[in-house]
Amino acid sequence: MTVHDTQLNKAVDWLAQSRRVAVLTGAGISAESGIPTFRDALTGLWERFEAADLATPRAFREDKALVWGWYEWRRMQVLSSEPNAGHRALVALSQRVEDCRLITQNVDDLHERAGSPDVVHLHGSLLHPRCFACGHPHVLPDGIPDEPEGGRSIQPPRCERCRGYVRPGVVWFGESLPTLAWSAAERAVRECDLFLSIGTSGQVFPAAGLHQIAAQQGKPIIVINPGELADGRSRELCLRGPAGEVLPALMA
Ligand code: BJW
Ligand code: ZN
Numbered sequence: 001m002t003v004h005d006t007q008l009n010k011a012v013d014w015l016a017q018s019r020r021v022a023v024l025t026g027a028g029i030s031a032e033s034g035i036p037t038f039r040d041a042l043t044g045l046w047e048r049f050e051a052a053d054l055a056t057p058r059a060f061r062e063d064k065a066l067v068w069g070w071y072e073w074r075r076m077q078v079l080s081s082e083p084n085a086g087h088r089a090l091v092a093l094s095q096r097v098e099d100c101r102l103i104t105q106n107v108d109d110l111h112e113r114a115g116s117p118d119v120v121h122l123h124g125s126l127l128h129p130r131c132f133a134c135g136h137p138h139v140l141p142d143g144i145p146d147e148p149e150g151g152r153s154i155q156p157p158r159c160e161r162c163r164g165y166v167r168p169g170v171v172w173f174g175e176s177l178p179t180l181a182w183s184a185a186e187r188a189v190r191e192c193d194l195f196l197s198i199g200t201s202g203q204v205f206p207a208a209g210l211h212q213i214a215a216q217q218g219k220p221i222i223v224i225n226p227g228e229l230a231d232g233r234s235r236e237l238c239l240r241g242p243a244g245e246v247l248p249a250l251m252a
Helices: 005-016 057-062 064-079 085-096 110-114 179-191 209-216 243-251
Strands: 020-025 099-104 194-198 221-224 236-239
Touching: 005 221, 005 236, 005 243, 020 085, 020 179, 020 209, 057 064, 085 099, 085 110, 085 243, 099 179, 179 209, 194 209, 209 221, 221 243
Parallel strands: 020 099, 020 194, 194 221, 221 236
Antiparallel strands: none
């Protein structure tokens, strides 16, 4: 781990002084569980697959089987993974601070399986598909699908209510975020006295705007990420390292 003791100690102090913490997680926190991120060099999904052909409503209209099959492969990865030390450290955080709100961009359920309560999912869930036509939720069969690397073409199931096609329950590019989730996230950031950003490249809006809101409001910010990060502002502390190592050290 490359986090310097002085930075870590400062972060521990900030945390000890905070009563209300807002946490934003991204794909990086699940990377150590074996779930690929989107933009990491070589392993990122959008480095290997074309987002426009898979993660847009147009893509689903044009090739439903390709899109559904790819997401079944992604769902298989999630169901075969376990929460890691980073997810577990955030459970400990929620038990330690008076008011901890956990906002995730992730479409997996690893925060919930680790034991985090009331997770706000900004980009939906791979585990809760719904009808593309009428929005009716679709219940998936139990068990872990067995899919090849990168997925294969599979026709999506049909809606039990209107016979429309079932789509993955995630937020695609060009789609609005779930209103309640977004307003809960904005409120959490406005009301917090510390903002923690973990494992996100901050490239996707409006989720990335939460960091900007926190900065504009002069909140102390702690960023946890092994990648290159700008560490410009005085109230922003960057802990450079994997979440599964840095978060437990922060909570020790
Ligand atoms: C580690 C680690 C370890 C590695 N420990 N860290 C303003 C400007 C420009 C464009 C827009 C804008 N506002 C909106 C847009 C358009 C678009 C957008 O933002 N595009 C940008 C990419 C340019 N946004 C949207 O379309 C959003 N909707 C919207 O704006 O609605 C209004 C609207 C309606 C109608 C018309 C127009 C607008 C919706 C965005 C939905 C994003 N969906 C995805 C896919 C979800 C489904 C799926 O899973 O397939 O969500 S894209 C993908 O990116 C996924 C993620 O949640 C999201 C964020 O990625 P994240 O989590 O940051 O992952 P990475 O890979 O980018 O970063 C990982 C980080 O972890 C790295 O930094 C690593 O270093 C680090 N890491 N290992 C800690 N061990
Ligand atoms: Zn329907």
